[in-house]
Amino acid sequence: MANNVLSNGRIQQQPIISQRLTRNEKGKKVLEIPAIESKNWLLHRHYTRHEYKTCKILIDQELTKSNGHSEYANYLKGLILRREGKIQDSLNCFQAAYNINSTNVNNVKQIAKSFLIMGSHKHAVDIFLEAEKILLKTPDWEIYFNLGECYAKLNQLHEAKKYLRRSIELTKNELPYILLSRIYLLEDNVTEAQNAYTAALSENPESIEAATELGLLYLKIGDVQRAFQQFGTAIAHSPNCTKAMLPIAYIIQNHQEYDVALSKYKLAAQSIPESYILWNNIGMCFYSKQKYVAAISCLKRAHYLNSMAFLPAYNLGMVFLTTGQPASAAIYLCAAVSTDSKNPMPYLLLGLALKRLDDLEGAEKVLQKAHALSPQDPLILINYAIILEAQGKRNIAAEFLTALNDITAVIDVDSQITQTAKKLSMKIQLERTNKQGEEPRILNSDEV
């Protein structure tokens, strides 16, 4: 039958027998049944405007009217249910849409994506591969990207990289580049990761995610200058980007420009007031400016926000030691020790705190642990020696001083330590009793 665009949608009626037979009925007009898809535009319109409630009412109307045979209504219902977190229900919707039209690759992709979200990556891989088969002629970067994602989750990094590279060939989108870089980082392949990030940035100069992650990578390998540049570009594109704001403030803080760093933190505090890292860093800024009360209150907030974190506890201990509150210091340092039992520094500080609390026995034990963890650290050696000497174990103390001397020959040691060591050894040599060696002031990291 002629069904061309010129006939204005009317089909040329052919004089078939049946029509001749029913001539008497001709005057009666029978309503044309409207297309099932006739309201898809309305559903989609409400969906894009985030009017999900209205959209769901309309979808249900469409589904009852079409007896569940509306592909787009099912598909859209799936999308909305996924937004509401009902993944299994949304998967059922996508499957219904797939049963209606198995040639639409979007249905297949969404089914696979549901599996990906639910964590059954193997299943997702199979279905994505099926989707890829449907789209043989016009390959889709998203499918390859998702395949890469699945393989990365399955820890098949080689396969993951293969698919991500294929995805990159097809798109300029930053996502596959960033995932590829992360996989390279997992493999400790810093140069390749760096290349991938740079490629992502050259295609998407405004990509904040790529810029900040590249910045963090530079920071990790110690290239502060370039890291600073990356964070700078990220902030230029998005002035309130906290992901770049924190590290840039950290770099500034490390350059001892505490007021500048503080002003950055203030900006960041507006969007992430519950970040313990932020409050930890603010606290250390105040500490460096010797505003101890402010430092303590900020660090306490950080500790409150995450009491399992190492840094706020450790830093609090350090600040309390500085302000002459060894009892409080000891409590927070104990917390620091229990969160990171492999780090010698909190043991050392705890030893100092205990010594001030006249718990020499405890101090000795703690320093023994610190020494076991880091036998070469001059700070630990000198303090251990002092405590041993105070307990009257002069011979062992002298041994540690010799060890310290040996180390002084190899690396540069703070002059304060060497002087104290000299004093102490003189004291031991003279076999004089009971005068405490002055302990060195601990200059310590305001690490992030």
Place this chain on the structure above:
Amino acid sequence: MHGLRADHNTGGLGTSRWLEALWEPAARLYTLPNALDMLDVSGDGDARLVCADLGTLNVNSPKIRVYKGGDQVTEHNMVDPPCGVVGFYTENGEPQSSVLAVGVGSSVYIFKNMRPYFKYCLPHIDIHPKEREIWHKAGLDEELNVLTLADELDLLLKELGAGFISPRTLKFLSMDPNLRVSFAEQYKRIPLVKSNALTAISVIRRDSWNDPASSCLVLGTEFGEALILDPRTFSVMDKHLLEWPPVAFACIGLWTGDGKILIVGRDGKIGVIKRGSPVKLWEKLPSPAVAVSPLNNEGIAVTIMDGTLIGFSSKGIKIWHVRVPGAILDSVSLPVPQTGLSLLAVSTAGYGIRVYDGKHHVDTLKIMEPVSAMKYGKMGQEERTMAMVTVGGGLCVKILKRTADFSIHNAISNLPLNDGSKFLVPKKTRLFVEQTIRERSEAKKIHSTFQQGLLRLRLMVAKKVVETLNDSQGAGPHPLTMEATVLGLGPNYQIRILLTNISDELSDTDLYIVCRTENTNVKPRVMDVPLLPSGIPIPIVLNAILRSRISGRVEILLCKKSKTKPVAVTAVILPAAEEDIEI
């Protein structure tokens, strides 16, 4: 008529750039983007506002309403909700040639002077030959067998999937079997069709830049075509196959010249068509588009669902993007040819209508409710009118002042909000300071008190743990009873213990009996208990000898190995023995 006044415009931007013309909160319009246009319907030089009202969500009573100023002039009922209305001219330079096109379902109704003039029907979709064959055969049958017809169609539905079956078949199959006969009789002799559905409607100028100029209708269909209709004959000039349903068009230039039509799809596909060349796809949008609008510098602005406004060059290169607060409801371009500006108005939920010049936010229109649909153009005699329909159904009209100046790219909006809210470092109280002082002087005492308290706490916790551990060791899943009787005259007694397993299964292993004695020797003092079958009393015999002449006591404990608490305890008294009777 001019009832309420909307509080309008923002502070900080000087006096308002907009004049209040109309605010009719009770207009009760349910209007979506693209369903609003301004057209000189009668050719008398007075442009009217035409608006498609979808009625309510549940009752479908869509209407086309024509407004003159704030008054409704006419209304026209529609069968199905219109997906868009557009007004255009069919002839160059003839204001009388204005027509209104309303896209409904699978047809476009053309109104001339607000009277039905023409109905354009979309071409039908090809039907699968098998389905056609089945219905054709049914049409030839005098005595129609509905059951066979249903079976055949059902089989076909399973084979092809519902997406490739005509709505007639689907309706037939979903009907109650009793109603099928009349339905089939009614339809079997009518040619089987599968109608297409309209998704979007727009216009593009045909060949002239002068106003009024004849324009071509641009139609998008559910089955992935874009059709361009001739303005005079309403027949298809050009047809482009997209393979995905378009949702919106942005038309630039003259179609017979180098004009092009930008098309966005439901899943974020975006592409451009030109006359005679197939669709050229751009990089896919990160999320579905809400609206697309042309800007006068050949660029295109796209608002997308995740709240971003993206500017594209005419070649499809992403030039800039801005985040827009709140959900985007609609966007429309505001050409201001006098100043050479091309502004874009973005309607948001909760943040008013934000006006952008490129990526710079230059103005905000505050309306009482979020605006659902808007249109900027000539209304009445006024060239620079913005008509808006709010989500609550109100109708609002504002006029852009001739003196409005958008040239100040106010840098304020670009800078981060400095000191917007005061930065609060937590303060410390006097108590804190006093405690600090005390700690400095009495650190040792505080420390030892703390340590003592801590140790006590730990001890208490340990005790409680032991207690609860013991408490929880009850009889276990297999309860036992134990009876003990004393036999004999003394001083040598026999203690007979009857153990009964009252559960249905075998008893636990590792059970044993211990006797705690007073003034008595018991042999054996400890005894393993054999495995006890269910329900049968098992006797165990112990020998007890009193140590002296006073009575003794034996406590019998039934215990389980590795548990500290006995499973059952019972006690027996051994009476003092009589004096030996001498014989």
